[in-house]
Amino acid sequence: MNESTPPPEPHSGQGMDYSEIADVQDVHAAVQREKREPRVGREPLSIWLIAVYGLAVFFGGAYLGRYSGNFSGEALDPYGGEMATMKKITGPQGAQQAAELSPHDRGKKIFAANCQTCHQANGLGVAGQYPPLAGSEFTTGGSRRPAMIVMKGLQGPVTVKGQKFGAAVMQPWDKTLTDQKIADVLTYERSEWGNNASPVTAEQIAALRKELANHPNSFAEPDILAVPADEDLPGAAPAGGAPPKPGEAAKPGEPSKPQG
Amino acid sequence: MNPAGIPLKEPSVSAAAGDTEQLERALIDASTRVPVLIFYTSAMAWLILGTLLAGFVSFKLHTPDLLSDISFLTWGRVRPAHMNVMVYGWASMAGIGTAIWLMARLCRTVLRYPLLLVAGAVFWNLGVLLGLGGILLGDSTGYQWLEFPSYAAIILFVAYTLIASWAVLMFRFRRGEQIYISQWYLLGAFLWFPWLYAAGQLMLFVVPVQGVLQAAVGWWYANNLLFLWFGAIGLGTAYYMIPKVIGRPVYSYHLASIGFWSYALFSSWTWMQRLVDGPFPAWMVTASIAATILTLIPVATVGLNHHMTMQGYFPLMRYSPTLRFTVFGAMSYTVFSLVGVVISLRSVAGYVNFTEANIAYSHLGLYAFFTMVIFGSMYYIVPRLIGREWRYGSLIKLHFWASAYGIGLMTLMLLAGGFLQGASMENPSLAFTESVESVLPYLRGRSLAGILLTVSHFIFAYHFGLMLFGLGRKSTVPTFLNPVEAEGAEAHI
DSSP states (O other): OOTTSSSOOTTOOOSSOOOOOSOHHHHOHHHHHSOOOOOBOBOOOOHHHHHHHHHHHHHHHHHHHHHSGGGOTTOOSTTOOHHHHHHHHHSHHHHHHHHTSOHHHHHHHHHHHHTHHHHOTTSOOBTTTBOOOTTOHHHHSOSHHHHHHHHHOEESOEEETTEEEOSOOBOOOTTTSOHHHHHHHHHHHHHSTTOOOOOOOHHHHHHHHHHTTTSOSOEEHHHHHTSOTTOOOOSSSSSSOOOSOHHHHHSOOTTOOOOO | OOTTOOOOOOTTSOTTOHHHHHHHHHHHHHHHHHHHHHHHHHHHHHHHHHHHHHHHHHHHHHOTTTTTTSGGGSHHHHHHHHHHIIIIIIIHHHHHHHHHHHHHHHHTSOOOOHHHHHHHHHHHHHHHHHHHHHHHTTOOOOSTTOOSOHHHHHHHHHHHHHHHHHHHHHHHTOOSSOOOHHHHHHHHHHHHHHHHHHHHHIIIIISOOOTTHHHHHHHHHHHHIIIIIIIHHHHHHHHHHHHHHHTOOBSBHHHHHHHHHHHHHHHTTOOGGGGTTSSSOHHHHHHHHHHHHHTHHHHHHHHHHHHHHHTTOGGGGGTOHHHHHHHHHHHHHHHHHHHHHHHHSHHHHHHHTTSHHHHHHHHIIIIIIIIHHHHHHHHHHHHHHHSOBOSOHHHHHHHHHHHHHHHHHHHHHHHHHHHHHHHHHHOTTSOHHHHHHHTHHHHHHHHHHHHHHHHHHHHHHHHHHHHHTTOSBOOSSOOOSSOOSSOSGGGGO
16 A cells, blocks of 8 residues: 555554554654644633623524514414414403403404405495495394395395495305404494494394304395395394394493384 | 553643653554544545535536436435435544544543444444435435434444444543543534434434424424534534644633533524424524524634634635635634524525525535535644645645635525525515526526535545555645745744
């Protein structure tokens, strides 16, 4: 292996054997000239470096606090917003918090999030496409008609306030919104923009939901018109006498209408 | 006690006896020759193989039809093969080689139980070989850097146990009352790796954790392998080579100890930011990002410590190959960490996640930092093992510039391409294919960088081969990068 080296010195230990070296000093010129093993100085910490530490700790800590999603195991959102709020509303003590808003105000939020795109913030809809809610005979009459429409949606031509609409389809909301939310949004629609009709409760919607459980998805105008214009949702029983109306009784709403 | 029968210097004897110290070092170097050279030689072989695989992978990204009808040369197999050969074949073996030599030198005792190391090297090579075959035949596990199938992983683990137990034994036999900074890092690395590897294997394959948690375990492992294994060896080596070559004490013990402990504490938390926007609790990802921000502490500390040590000695980089490579690597550590902080912030991570920018980051850590430091240490250690000097200064120079330009170009290409790719992926009006097409020119640039790196590795392998076959220069003067004008202090490099 070493044959080709220019001056073949017999004692050199350049082979790769794990043996002792005859003349250590001669072979290891590199070792002779190298500097001594490294030592460590004892210079103190600079104040600037400590400032950098402080900055890193501050920035890191602030970041952790800002984006930790409240350290909840279920919060995927770094701001901790959505998830945390939703949990609160559904939770027992969250319900109290949500109850501080009136049904009308809650309904306003739901309307803004779901209905406003078509029916517009002023409730006037879009001529020829989306029927108005303000002053509409469907909205301000008995609570059964609007509740049916919101629950299952509406398809086909419809005449509202003497104008024909037909182009658009209203989607069913029963899968998307809870009873409480549907009740709130109906309450809002029936008392906003000069409308003055009775509020709707979650219990009434729950009953309607059961009743419509097997109904195919959307209603058409004749289905709606088949219901008397002033029929209110009963508390529990399907379209019948509905004597006590526990839902209505539960809330002492101001505009308690004297209808059936 | 020592194989040559020459009395080693007692710790009580004062340092005045320079001759004894040299003799001691010569004996130690001689005792490390076989194990270290076995590790280095294997590492070189894997480096060349890994480089060829890398070039192939890089070309496949913009020429996807290249040999695509041969199943074991498809992208899904060649890429993990490249990564694992580089990580376990090249980087780990070269790192262990340097660590062995440093441990012996710093424990100031001849190497004991060389058979542990030789057996470890044999098993390690066997493990990598089997693992590589397994991946190419389609046995890959699919977790980054853990792709080796279990039969290869077991062999690697056995090999590693041999090596780590050697390190602990060596540490017990150490002489002298001081434990030098490099030993903290090296001992840390030797003890961290088996924990990482065992935990990764256990939680992913033996008793797999459920569902998405596997992704978290996978990234935890990949990150800690990069920081606590390669990073620790790299920093430990730099802490030895820089003061050694310039002959000046490390600037501050306090900085060193803060740098070490904050590094161990914070860096092990990072990399969950790879899971940003994934189905993970927000705090998990955010804690990782905060830890990444806190890694600025060790970066600033270690960087300042090296800088102050080097101050006034930077011109020596003109001559000493070791110093040039090591300082390049140490500076890259700073760049690597700063880039890491920037791309980890939520607003940026959302953009660069799943883009080439992450590849740039891994290469900054594994190549610009770790591999360059290890190249530097090899330029220092190999002449001491073989008793010859490197044959051509010009080849070393070429190696350095090809490596430095290669990795610089690659990082720039991948970072720029990655940000562009991220921007097009975020843009909902663009089709996905357009985001792929937008990085194409950058991928071609990366291939160009790959060619530079290939050249540099072949040059180094050739030079190393010359040394191995005893064809180095026989001289008392080291091989300088540039001729030394004034024969003086520099002659000691």
